[in-house]
Amino acid sequence: MNPLREGLIKERVPEPQVMVIFGASGDLTRRKLLPALYTLARERLLPAPFAVVGFARRPLGDEGFRQKMREGCDQFTRLRPVDDTLWATLADAIYYHQGSFDDPAAYTTLKARLEEIDTSLGVPANRLFYLSTPPSAYPEIIKNLGEAGLVTRSYSPFARIIVEKPFGRDLETARTLNRQLKQVFREVQIFRIDHYLGKETVQNMLVFRFGNGIFEPLWNNRYVDHIQITGAESIGMEGRGAYYEEAGILRDMVQNHLFQVMSLMGMEPPVSMDSDAVRDEKVKFLRSLRTIPLDKMDEFVVRAQYTSGHVLGESVAGYRQEPGVDPGSTTETYVALKLYVDNWRWANVPIYLRSAKRMPKRVTEIAIHYRHAPHQVFGSDGGRGPVRNVLSIRIQPDEGISLHFGSKVPGPTTDIAPVNMEFRYGTSFGAEPPEAYERLILDAMLGDSTLFTRDDEVEASWSFISRIHEAWRQQKKKQIPLFEAGSWGPVEADELLGEGISWRTP
Ligand code: BG6
Numbered sequence: 001m002n003p004l005r006e007g008l009i010k011e012r013v014p015e016p017q018v019m020v021i022f023g024a025s026g027d028l029t030r031r032k033l034l035p036a037l038y039t040l041a042r043e044r045l046l047p048a049p050f051a052v053v054g055f056a057r058r059p060l061g062d063e064g065f066r067q068k069m070r071e072g073c074d075q076f077t078r079l080r081p082v083d084d085t086l087w088a089t090l091a092d093a094i095y096y097h098q099g100s101f102d103d104p105a106a107y108t109t110l111k112a113r114l115e116e117i118d119t120s121l122g123v124p125a126n127r128l129f130y131l132s133t134p135p136s137a138y139p140e141i142i143k144n145l146g147e148a149g150l151v152t153r154s155y156s157p158f159a160r161i162i163v164e165k166p167f168g169r170d171l172e173t174a175r176t177l178n179r180q181l182k183q184v185f186r187e188v189q190i191f192r193i194d195h196y197l198g199k200e201t202v203q204n205m206l207v208f209r210f211g212n213g214i215f216e217p218l219w220n221n222r223y224v225d226h227i228q229i230t231g232a233e234s235i236g237m238e239g240r241g242a243y244y245e246e247a248g249i250l251r252d253m254v255q256n257h258l259f260q261v262m263s264l265m266g267m268e269p270p271v272s273m274d275s276d277a278v279r280d281e282k283v284k285f286l287r288s289l290r291t292i293p294l295d296k297m298d299e300f301v302v303r304a305q306y307t308s309g310h311v312l313g314e315s316v317a318g319y320r321q322e323p324g325v326d327p328g329s330t331t332e333t334y335v336a337l338k339l340y341v342d343n344w345r346w347a348n349v350p351i352y353l354r355s356a357k358r359m360p361k362r363v364t365e366i367a368i369h370y371r372h373a374p375h376q377v378f379g380s381d382g383g384r385g386p387v388r389n390v391l392s393i394r395i396q397p398d399e400g401i402s403l404h405f406g407s408k409v410p411g412p413t414t415d416i417a418p419v420n421m422e423f424r425y426g427t428s429f430g431a432e433p434p435e436a437y438e439r440l441i442l443d444a445m446l447g448d449s450t451l452f453t454r455d456d457e458v459e460a461s462w463s464f465i466s467r468i469h470e471a472w473r474q475q476k477k478k479q480i481p482l483f484e485a486g487s488w489g490p491v492e493a494d495e496l497l498g499e500g501i502s503w504r505t506p
Contacts, residue, residue, distance in 0.1 A: 206278075
């Protein structure tokens with residue numbers, strides 16, 4: 001079978017291949033990538049034969065690298081304890097190649113090393129490259145891979161590349177990176193990773209919407225009043241203050257993760273689950289987002305920053321006191337947006353989206369708020385008005401779906417009280433969902449790019465987000481709204497909402 005006919009591949013058995021991780025001595029490899037490979041090995045989903053080569057600057061050697069990866073697995077893999085026999089087999093397939101990303105000679109030696117590994121395993125030269133370095137190194141690595149002759153554009157053997165976020169920092173840089181990648185790889189060989197697409201609950205959005213008959217007819221402006229999307233975290237900077245100063249939450253969470261979740265929620269039904277069919281619909285959705293005039297940005301987007309406060313019973317520092325943060329910083333750690341989608345389905349349905357650090361708790365959810373019944377025969381609920389039907393899709397934690405509706409309170413009167421109908425992953429399936437990286441690495445090994453972001457998709461989302469940054473640049477504000485850590489955000493965000501609407505307290 002043609003290994004690049006992504007989306008069509010049904011057998012979940014990847015062909016033999018060698019994976020090369022650039023930036024292998026970094027945190028992601030230890031915390032996510034190797035633990036994911038270990039779990040795949042344990043579930044017998046890894047290609048056979050298979051090898052992984054870590055490429056980084058530090059002098060580690062094969063043994064040193066294996067040791068570090070074992071520690072990572074001991075600490076972070078979801079199937080603990082690590083099985084010693086299985087680890088020994090996997091460790092035999094782990095190698096380390098020391099080199100500088102900008103040194104062409106390191107790629108020539110890498111090529112020779114990979115050929116040796118191919119010969120010893122008796123496999124074709126199939127390659128899966130993984131860029132897990134700071135993004136500033138991407139162009140150099142891509143160019144050097146091309147010049148060393150490490151990238152074939154053929155189907156068999158194949159070469160693929162997984163690119164970690166952030167994919168650019170605005171529309172221009174994203175376009176440039178797309179161009180650089182395409183000088184060496186074809187689009188079907190490029191896998192832009194967004195780990196939210198590897199989450200079971202995010203993928204379930206497609207099954208929920210398009211695998212059932214009853215929800216889709218209610219999924220439009222005839223029935224939906226508004227939508228709220230929340231991506232809240234209780235953590236603060238965790239040592240990433242310097243990175244955050246450059247990024248802000250709009251780049252860190254919204255442009256990628258929450259826009260992905262929103263597109264799956266709002267897109268039209270694809271004609272099939274083929275990777276391009278799905279991504280065509282996501283792109284169409286993103287392109288339908290109504291452009292916000294630069295001088296009206298504050299009416300649609302609120303940014304803010306946390307000050308010191310209490311989160312989950314602990315007192316925490318304000319953003320400006322975090323290490324690596326400028327004491328006069330105006331970088332946003334909270335953002336709330338009011339979005340409109342100018343298409344047939346969503347005309348005039350506002351989507352309120354918020355994301356923040358240092359919220360009272362961690363929760364990612366989509367809540368679809370339905371219109372009231374057109375005629376109220378029951379009067380009001382103790383002065384509170386009719387119960388609003390809300391369908392909430394909880395992405396994490398407590399993964400599940402719940403429907404909120406009004407029910408008659410038992411007794412001689414017709415009192416109405418709000419109740420919930422619940423589905424919980426934990427109780428229904430009794431199994432822990434796999435880690436996002438397990439699914440995504442496996443898909444890349446298979447050449448299935450359905451759950452990866454395509455070039456036009458990444459550019460469509462940056463094109464919307466970069467306008468907001470542009471407006472903020474023009475405003476040159478010296479101060480942005482502040483809110484206490486451990487609260488649900490600034491009052492300014494309440495003013496974004498329409499009359500009678502308030503943010504959910506998940
Ligand atoms: C990362 C961001 O991409 O996603 C982090 O850089 C954020 O700032 C993280 O904390 C959230 O991921 P998850 O899977 O914990 O919701």
